[in-house]
Amino acid sequence: MDAPTTTSADNGTSGDNGAKGGGGWFTPRKQPAEGRPSGAEGSAHEGTEPAAEDGRIATPSRPVASIRPVGTGAERAAGTPSRGVTVPQTRTTPGPQVPPAAAPRETPAPPSAPYGSGGAYGAPSTYGNAAPHHAAPPQHTAAPQHGAHPYGGAAPHQSAPSPHAHQAGPPHGGGAPHHGPDPAAGAGRPGSGLFPGVSDQKASPDAVLIRRTMEEIAPVADKVTSYFYALLFVRHPDLRSLFPAAMDTQRDRLLKALLTAAEHMDNTPVLVDYLEHLGRGHRKYGTQPAHYPAVGEALIGALTRYATTTWNEETEAAWVRTYTTISQIMIDSAAENERHAPAWWHAEVVSHDLRTPDIAVVTVRPDQPYPFLAGQYTSLETPWWPRIWRHYSFAGAPRSDGLLSFHVKAVPAGWVSNALVHHARPGDVLRLGPPAGSMVVDHTTDNGMLCLGGGTGIAPIKALVEDVAEHGERRPVEVFYGARSDHDLYDIDTMLRLQQSHPWLQVRPIVDGRTQLPDAVLEYGPWNEYDAFLSGPVGMIRSGVDTLRGVGIPSERIRHDSLEELVAAAD
Numbered sequence: 318m319d320a321p322t323t324t325s326a327d328n329g330t331s332g333d334n335g336a337k338g339g340g341g342w343f344t345p346r347k348q349p350a351e352g353r354p355s356g357a358e359g360s361a362h363e364g365t366e367p368a369a370e371d372g373r374i375a376t377p378s379r380p381v382a383s384i385r386p387v388g389t390g391a392e393r394a395a396g397t398p399s400r401g402v403t404v405p406q407t408r409t410t411p412g413p414q415v416p417p418a419a420a421p422r423e424t425p426a427p428p429s430a431p432y433g434s435g436g437a438y439g440a441p442s443t444y445g446n447a448a449p450h451h452a453a454p455p456q457h458t459a460a461p462q463h464g465a466h467p468y469g470g471a472a473p474h475q476s477a478p479s480p481h482a483h484q485a486g487p488p489h490g491g492g493a494p495h496h497g498p499d500p501a502a503g504a505g506r507p508g509s510g511l512f513p514g515v516s517d518q519k520a521s522p523d524a525v526l527i528r529r530t531m532e533e534i535a536p537v538a539d540k541v542t543s544y545f546y547a548l549l550f551v552r553h554p555d556l557r558s559l560f561p562a563a564m565d566t567q568r569d570r571l572l573k574a575l576l577t578a579a580e581h582m583d584n585t586p587v588l589v590d591y592l593e594h595l596g597r598g599h600r601k602y603g604t605q606p607a608h609y610p611a612v613g614e615a616l617i618g619a620l621t622r623y624a625t626t627t628w629n630e631e632t633e634a635a636w637v638r639t640y641t642t643i644s645q646i647m648i649d650s651a652a653e654n655e656r657h658a659p660a661w662w663h664a665e666v667v668s669h670d671l672r673t674p675d676i677a678v679v680t681v682r683p684d685q686p687y688p689f690l691a692g693q694y695t696s697l698e699t700p701w702w703p704r705i706w707r708h709y710s711f712a713g714a715p716r717s718d719g720l721l722s723f724h725v726k727a728v729p730a731g732w733v734s735n736a737l738v739h740h741a742r743p744g745d746v747l748r749l750g751p752p753a754g755s756m757v758v759d760h761t762t763d764n765g766m767l768c769l770g771g772g773t774g775i776a777p778i779k780a781l782v783e784d785v786a787e788h789g790e791r792r793p794v795e796v797f798y799g800a801r802s803d804h805d806l807y808d809i810d811t812m813l814r815l816q817q818s819h820p821w822l823q824v825r826p827i828v829d830g831r832t833q834l835p836d837a838v839l840e841y842g843p844w845n846e847y848d849a850f851l852s853g854p855v856g857m858i859r860s861g862v863d864t865l866r867g868v869g870i871p872s873e874r875i876r877h878d879s880l881e882e883l884v885a886a887a888d
């Protein structure tokens with residue numbers, strides 16, 4: 318969800334959207350033509366409504382409550398009267414952002430992933446783990462309207478910061494950071510279906526209703542998503558230009574974001590971190606507060622159409638409350654971020670080093686200072702594929718000259734990666750989003766570091782090593798660098814040079830054969846006193862987490878970027 322909602326000067330009830338005339342907020346203004354194609358793309362003509370897959374017109378069952386406008390945090394600070402939910406002022410986050418968890422990298426799949434990962438209108442991404450400074454209990458506790466609860470009711474676990482605050486966290490609690498029951502699940506009966514490990518027993522009433530809806534629409538998720546975008550673009554054709562031409566991957570992002578929010582609805586710290594990250598990340602797409610109500614209308618319209626069994630007035634009210642709060646947090650987060658960071662950075666390619674026929678090291682110079690931490694990643698857009706963003710890790714610790722490097726592998730059908738490897742040249746200008754990810758070094762300990770880098774996943778591992786070196790630490794750092802063949806160890810010379818300079822560093826190239834990357838660590842050790850860092854293909858992360866837990870490293874000391882995002886990127 319990415320495009321949550323809010324603010325609308327008319328309180329969301331203007332024009333035909335008002336709850337009048339039997340229409341209601343999401344009621345079609347006009348019948349669509351017979352046989353009109355459905356789907357998110359193609360079809361949006363202003364003043365008409367999209368047809369459902371079966372050709373029927375989708376008309377919400379009844380008027381829905383308006384998604385309330387609340388203005389931005391800045392407006393409230395200036396004394397603008399609140400018109401809806403009361404949301405406390407956004408907190409200030411000084412210094413480089415260490416947004417919650419992670420994201421995907423090169424996207425070997427459909428070239429279309431719009432708002433890249435992390436992103437836009439529907440991109441979850443990570444959060445699962447708040448960065449250290451996010452560990453404090455959230456200040457966002459949207460006051461309920463009409464007795465409703467902000468996140469769908471009570472905000473139960475507010476007092477407990479995420480126990481996985483240092484891990485790269487998957488959005489749906491499924492991936493690595495949350496090995497074991499979700500902290501939000503309490504001691505109740507574990508949930509089932511879409512939300513394993515999430516219990517309804519301690520869940521707030523709104524959370525229960527929202528999850529029921531999600532369970533119901535899961536089997537028809539594709540239809541819901543298509544219909545959502547169709548509604549959005551038909552009613553707001555101007556918003557279409559914010560999205561990439563190809564919507565394939567984008568569609569999934571909405572549902573994933575919803576799942577993420579739904580799963581963590583009662584875990585306020587996690588949810589707020591996630592949404593704040595999402596709100597900041599949306600700035601680069603040009604998302605404005607006014608866009609949120611539009612998305613909210615389309616969302617409710619799509620749910621009304623497809624969640625036929627669970628949808629009723631109560632459920633609808635829960636969704637409206639929840640969406641309003643979500644929007645507010647994202648809007649406030651973006652507004653706060655706007656005070657000290659650009660929405661994006663331009664970055665000129667200054668060198669392009671083709672290491673293998675399909676791997677390049679691309680170095681860029683941002684047009685203004687770009688603060689980040691070693692181990693983080695950014696989103697990147699090329700001039701050849703506007704509005705298509707991909708995530709790449711910084712392949713080095715911050716440098717005094719401000720240059721940033723990325724390791725890019727051209728993957729089949731990967732538009733961005735192929736453009737970067739085969740077309741980018743010095744002088745080309747890319748766009749970068751804000752830094753993200755929490756796979757960073759904890760300099761408050763001197764624990765040994767066990768690092769597994771598979772393929773181009775070695776990029777952030779190299780950054781971590783440089784970070785340790787720059788801090789003058791002498792903790793043991795063991796790097797296992799996996800590749801399919803000797804030829805694919807494109808950065809081994811750099812890693813071995815680092816090893817020569819630093820006696821605390823051990824680099825072991827592991828070429829697929831007798832053993833593969835995660836298993837190779839079993840021949841060494843013991844590792845139970847180490848912190849672990851995993852970076853590479855999702856299969857490697859999954860098996861690596863299992864292996865490392867098996868050798869005694871607790872889950873909370875195993876860090877990696879979001880599995881969900883990596884999976885999404887590989888679709």
Ligand SMILES: NC(=O)C1=CN([C@@H]2O[C@H](COP(=O)(O)OP(=O)(O)OC[C@H]3O[C@@H](n4cnc5c(N)ncnc54)[C@H](O)[C@@H]3O)[C@@H](O)[C@H]2O)C=CC1
Nearest residue numbers: 422423710771772773774776799800801834853854856857
């Ligand atoms: N470029 C970047 O900045 C970053 C990229 N990544 C991710 O790293 C991946 C790199 O892709 P490639 O270079 O093509 O890697 P690859 O597919 O050639 O695999 C590299 C090595 O990882 C291990 N591995 C792969 N699959 C495995 C599995 N299922 N189980 C156990 N070990 C496995 C093997 O040792 C293999 O040689 C991509 O998925 C990318 O998204 C992750 C972080 C940063």
